[in-house]
Amino acid sequence: MLFPDYRPRRLRQNDAFRRMIRETILTVDDLVLPLFVIAGKDVRNPIPSMPGHCQLSMDHLVQTAKEAHQLGIPAVMLFGIPEKKDPLGTRAYATDGIVQKAVQTMKRTLPELVVITDVCLCQYTDHGHCGVVEGQTIDNDASLDLLARTALSHAKAGADMVAPSDMMDGRVAEIREILDENGFSHVPIMSYSAKYCSAYYGPFRAAAHSAPQFGDRRTYQMDPANALEAIREVSMDVEEGADIIMVKPALPYLDIICRVRQEIDLPIAAYNVSGEYAMIKAADEKGWLDGEKVMMETLTAIKRAGADMILTYFAMDAAKAVRG
Numbered sequence: 001m002l003f004p005d006y007r008p009r010r011l012r013q014n015d016a017f018r019r020m021i022r023e024t025i026l027t028v029d030d031l032v033l034p035l036f037v038i039a040g041k042d043v044r045n046p047i048p049s050m051p052g053h054c055q056l057s058m059d060h061l062v063q064t065a066k067e068a069h070q071l072g073i074p075a076v077m078l079f080g081i082p083e084k085k086d087p088l089g090t091r092a093y094a095t096d097g098i099v100q101k102a103v104q105t106m107k108r109t110l111p112e113l114v115v116i117t118d119v120c121l122c123q124y125t126d127h128g129h130c131g132v133v134e135g136q137t138i139d140n141d142a143s144l145d146l147l148a149r150t151a152l153s154h155a156k157a158g159a160d161m162v163a164p165s166d167m168m169d170g171r172v173a174e175i176r177e178i179l180d181e182n183g184f185s186h187v188p189i190m191s192y193s194a195k196y197c198s199a200y201y202g203p204f205r206a207a208a209h210s211a212p213q214f215g216d217r218r219t220y221q222m223d224p225a226n227a228l229e230a231i232r233e234v235s236m237d238v239e240e241g242a243d244i245i246m247v248k249p250a251l252p253y254l255d256i257i258c259r260v261r262q263e264i265d266l267p268i269a270a271y272n273v274s275g276e277y278a279m280i281k282a283a284d285e286k287g288w289l290d291g292e293k294v295m296m297e298t299l300t301a302i303k304r305a306g307a308d309m310i311l312t313y314f315a316m317d318a319a320k321a322v323r324g
């Protein structure tokens with residue numbers, strides 16, 4: 001159909017028409033709020049590059065989680081900032097670790113809110129890498145057991161879902177096995193499957209004290225130039241038992257979300273990461289763009305590309321916006 005027979009503007013002429021033909025609608029059900037927990041009492045350390053976000057001690061964590069729950073946000077993703085780090089990241093899989101304690105408290109006080117835990121070693125290792133270091137390299141297979149133990153300790157604490165973000169090969173199978181062996185076959189795995197080696201993680205690393213102390217993450221996170229490889233990564237995680245697969249970051253990788261959507265029938269999560277948040281907040285603060293409008297456009301675009309859920313530091317703001 002061509003002009004003048006077809007006039008696309010006919011269905012754009014008023015808000016009711018536009019609402020009737022809208023293809024993608026962001027709802028609060030799509031949102032997951034990432035939170036950072038730190039030791040202590042009454043601690044709220046603002047994260048300068050992530051306005052509105054803080055490292056929270058348990059009391060404030062519960063309070064913030066309550067607010068999220070009241071806004072209708074179905075789930076939070078927990079990151080821990082431990083008091084001590086060591087080469088093997090032992091506080092990542094300690095029964096009395098920061099995340100383990102936080103999960104227990106949250107499930108006791110707010111049982112309906114889904115608690116997803118990030119499973120990785122980088123916040124807990126003194127070298128800041130996501131796996132075990134051998135000389136100057138990251139030892140894949142030696143890391144698997146520690147990651148599996150971390151996931152198990154989270155499940156034992158009551159985590160509703162575990163989310164490995166380390167990008168070691170074979171970790172999903174290892175985690176599925178240890179969970180099943182220990183009576184946690186009901187705990188789903190959200191795998192950071194296509195996780196790129198991205199400079200957009202900068203603000204997060206400052207917030208979580210998880211920057212690598214030597215080298216970078218290029219030997220385990222994906223090369224931003226690759227798309228076919230993302231399909232291979234995702235397929236492996238599906239074979240290994242992932243229940244939800246993740247693409248990360250989100251906005252610069254919409255093509256990857258879209259391709260994965262076409263290839264895979266599992267739910268897809270997209271992680272709208274710290275740097276994506278920081279850019280919009282910074283430009284908004286400068287008055288260079290309308291932060292709330294750009295937020296909604298961005299999150300809607302991520303959903304339009306094929307994401308079923310979005311991990312985003314905008315979760316609270318977006319929940320308020322969609323409620324009107």
Ligand code: PBG
Binds near residue numbers: 122203272274
């Ligand atoms: C660590 C981890 C990172 C993020 C989530 N888990 C950073 C990294 O891989 O260096 C990034 C989140 C964000 O930037 O918002 N495994």
Ligand code: ZN
Binds near residue numbers: 121129
């Ligand atoms: Zn990591």
